[in-house]
Amino acid sequence: MQIRINTHDGVPIYLQVVNQIKYLVAAGRLSGGDELPAIRTLAETLIVNPNTIARAYRELEHAGIVEKRRTAGTFVTDQGSPLARKERMKILTERVDQLLAESEQMNVGLEEIVKLLGQRHSVITKAKRKEGSDD
Amino acid sequence: MTDSFSESSTPIVEVQGLTRRFDDKVALNDLSLTVHRGGVFGLIGGNGAGKTTLIRHILGMFKAQSGSVKVFSLDPVKDPVGVLGRIGYLSEDRDLPDWMRVHQLVRYSQAFYPNWDSAYASELMDAFDLDPKAKVKSLSRGQRARAGLLVALAHRPELLVLDEPSSGLDPVVRRDILGSIIRTIADDGRTVFFSSHLLDEVERVADRVAIIHHGQIMLNAGMDDIKQSHRRVTFRFNESTSEAPAIHGTLSCEGSGQEWTYVCDGQLDQFRNAGQAIGAAVVDEAALTLDEIFVARVSG
Numbered sequence: 001m002q003i004r005i006n007t008h009d010g011v012p013i014y015l016q017v018v019n020q021i022k023y024l025v026a027a028g029r030l031s032g033g034d035e036l037p038a039i040r041t042l043a044e045t046l047i048v049n050p051n052t053i054a055r056a057y058r059e060l061e062h063a064g065i066v067e068k069r070r071t072a073g074t075f076v077t078d079q080g081s082p083l084a085r086k087e088r089m090k091i092l093t094e095r096v097d098q099l100l101a102e103s104e105q106m107n108v109g110l111e112e113i114v115k116l117l118g119q120r121h122s123v124i125t126k127a128k129r130k131e132g133s134d135d
Numbered sequence: 136m137t138d139s140f141s142e143s144s145t146p147i148v149e150v151q152g153l154t155r156r157f158d159d160k161v162a163l164n165d166l167s168l169t170v171h172r173g174g175v176f177g178l179i180g181g182n183g184a185g186k187t188t189l190i191r192h193i194l195g196m197f198k199a200q201s202g203s204v205k206v207f208s209l210d211p212v213k214d215p216v217g218v219l220g221r222i223g224y225l226s227e228d229r230d231l232p233d234w235m236r237v238h239q240l241v242r243y244s245q246a247f248y249p250n251w252d253s254a255y256a257s258e259l260m261d262a263f264d265l266d267p268k269a270k271v272k273s274l275s276r277g278q279r280a281r282a283g284l285l286v287a288l289a290h291r292p293e294l295l296v297l298d299e300p301s302s303g304l305d306p307v308v309r310r311d312i313l314g315s316i317i318r319t320i321a322d323d324g325r326t327v328f329f330s331s332h333l334l335d336e337v338e339r340v341a342d343r344v345a346i347i348h349h350g351q352i353m354l355n356a357g358m359d360d361i362k363q364s365h366r367r368v369t370f371r372f373n374e375s376t377s378e379a380p381a382i383h384g385t386l387s388c389e390g391s392g393q394e395w396t397y398v399c400d401g402q403l404d405q406f407r408n409a410g411q412a413i414g415a416a417v418v419d420e421a422a423l424t425l426d427e428i429f430v431a432r433v434s435g
Contacts, residue, residue: 005339007334007335007338007339007424007425008335008424009422009424010362010421010422010423010424010427011422012359012362012363012422013338013339014359040321043317043321044314044317044318046339047310047313047314047317047339047340048317048339048340049174049175049317049320049339049340049341049342049358050317050320050321051174051342055359105418
């Protein structure tokens with residue numbers, strides 16, 4: 001499980017762990033039934049306070065993404081895709097909100113943004129198709 | 136482990152109204168601080184803020200000129216055996232007996248601590264890649280720090296005190312030291328008190344942080360609370376001003392013309408409203424690193 005802690009952007013460390021595990025689940029790199037590292041192990045690997053990891057796991061448990069099992073250990077829940085989709089939409093919503101805030105500051109209207117999205121989409125799909133035909 | 140620093144836990148260090156002068160310079164100025172059992176307590180402050188002087192009082196190396204210091208409810212000056220036997224300490228200059236070899240240092244230290252854990256000492260010796268036959272004097276900075284850390288840890292102290300443990304060390308040794316802090320508190324009920332000016336380290340490992348400045352504690356709170364309550368807010372005002380418009384709750388502020396960026400402490404909603412009430416719009420808002428919070432607190 002690849003997690004990186006960055007102490008230079010102000011996001012609390014427990015939240016960085018929560019977001020990255022959510023992302024790993026959404027991206028399918030962690031799936032239902034996978035076991036997360038023990039709190040102490042992850043704390044020592046990432047060099048962060050064990051309480052911080054414990055808090056991150058609690059939040060993930062609360063959000064239904066992981067569950068504690070009786071025989072100790074924390075596992076990714078089996079809910080799989082609907083949850084993953086919800087998480088994906090949540091991540092994208094945050095990005096879109098950011099885009100809208102910036103466009104408002106730059107005096108660019110919603111219609112123009114929608115048009116731009118369409119334009120970029122066709123540019124990117126064209127580029128991808130070209131890449132595919134090159135193979 | 137989850138209940139570290141809960142208010143109900145026993146105070147392990149209690150400093151009340153401590154003042155210390157060196158000639159006419161005031162190093163500690165009516166300082167009070169309580170450290171509860173369990174967890175990692177980070178003490179941060181600039182050079183000459185009083186970190187080392189405070190630590191030396193906790194260890195009983197300085198007698199309080201006024202005020203009081205209690206560790207495990209004992210006076211560390213009057214009862215050094217009762218206090219120091221339960222503390223593991225690594226000083227900033229890592230003063231170790233240079234004439235000894237590493238294995239002699241271990242045997243010598245063992246004599247002071249009834250709780251010395253020989254198995255743990257050899258485990259650390261291996262983990263730190265220390266050569267028992269090497270002269271302490273010939274050790275590199277990093278190996279010297281590891282040797283000091285071994286001595287501080289091997290009697291499994293209730294309280295581990297580290298004064299600037301990472302200063303001047305390469306990232307590999309720093310990782311060992313921080314890893315030891317984490318392993319120490321993973322053992323239930325142990326407490327780590329460490330000073331540092333490397334705030335990204337403190338942010339990683341501390342549950343609770345105190346800022347010491349001009350010999351006084353100016354902030355003492357849980358890491359999560361500190362991170363949550365400090366925000367950087369940029370306002371855009373209707374008119375250009377040469378000085379930042381005053382907003383209640385400001386810690387520090389910079390900017391020019393119509394845009395001013397404030398660091399505010401807590402009550403974010405009130406702060407936003409106060410800005411909007413004088414005709415400003417929030418154009419940016421961000422979380423702060425501990426480093427930025429420290430600078431805002433100390434320079435603001």
